[in-house]
Amino acid sequence: MARCIVVANQKGGVGKTTTAVNLAAALAVMEKKTLLIDCDPQANASSGLGIYPESVAENLYSILYEPEKVWDAVYDTSLPYLNVLPSTSDLVAADIELVDKQGRENFLRKVVAELGEKYDFILLDCPPSLGLVTLNALCAATELLVPLQCEYYALEGVAQLLKTFELVRKRFNTGLHLLGVVMTMYDGRNKLNRHVKREIRKCFPKHHFETLIPRNVRVSEAPSHGQSVIDYDVKSKGAEAYLGLAKEVLCRVPV
């Protein structure tokens, strides 16, 4: 069964999608069979790997209503070990439509259970909220990865996320563990970044990744080419960092 990693932080713009895409690509080049499930209606993880919502027939929203079609919603990417299950803007409605469904938190769990046997890793890219779709992702996963930007308010909101994590563990998914926090868009020349990095390491002594993802222009350019940074410029600092993060993920058993 796949290790299923949910990439979540209800704050927007902290590097969730960038981390989900590039960690997935890094694991794939290490020959781990990897599936990225895009759980955000913005569909940036899908387009970031060259799968454009308007050009595919099935997506996470369509299989909500036709779960028997789940394998039809899995698409190939330019990397042989990497598949994507794309999203679409329709997924906005899921947060509301799922509300009065029985077992509303278990929809994604069933999808992951069905697909999980074929993969080493399934990554879930979450929207910037703690709504029903994110709850579904937390219920489906075995591990939580939290991207944090080393800015002043980085830890604000994390308490809320960790509370939700504990609640999900207690009520819905005892198999969920904290994999760790990863610091994104890091600039070592910036004093505040260095200070917040120390705070985050103090706050998560056992659960931070040593790999720092630097702010890197190649990382920000790659999605407009429909590529991960590993494809786009494997020699860049950004690619190097995500490959380092993947190595740490492979070594780390979450507790």
Ligand code: ADP
């Ligand atoms: P989220 O999914 O949490 O909303 P994104 O991954 O979309 O955040 O990142 C927000 C913005 O920051 C995007 O424009 C992205 O290209 C940029 N970005 C993310 N990580 C990096 C990085 N390491 N270097 C440069 N730009 C980055």
Ligand code: MG
């Ligand atoms: Mg995103």
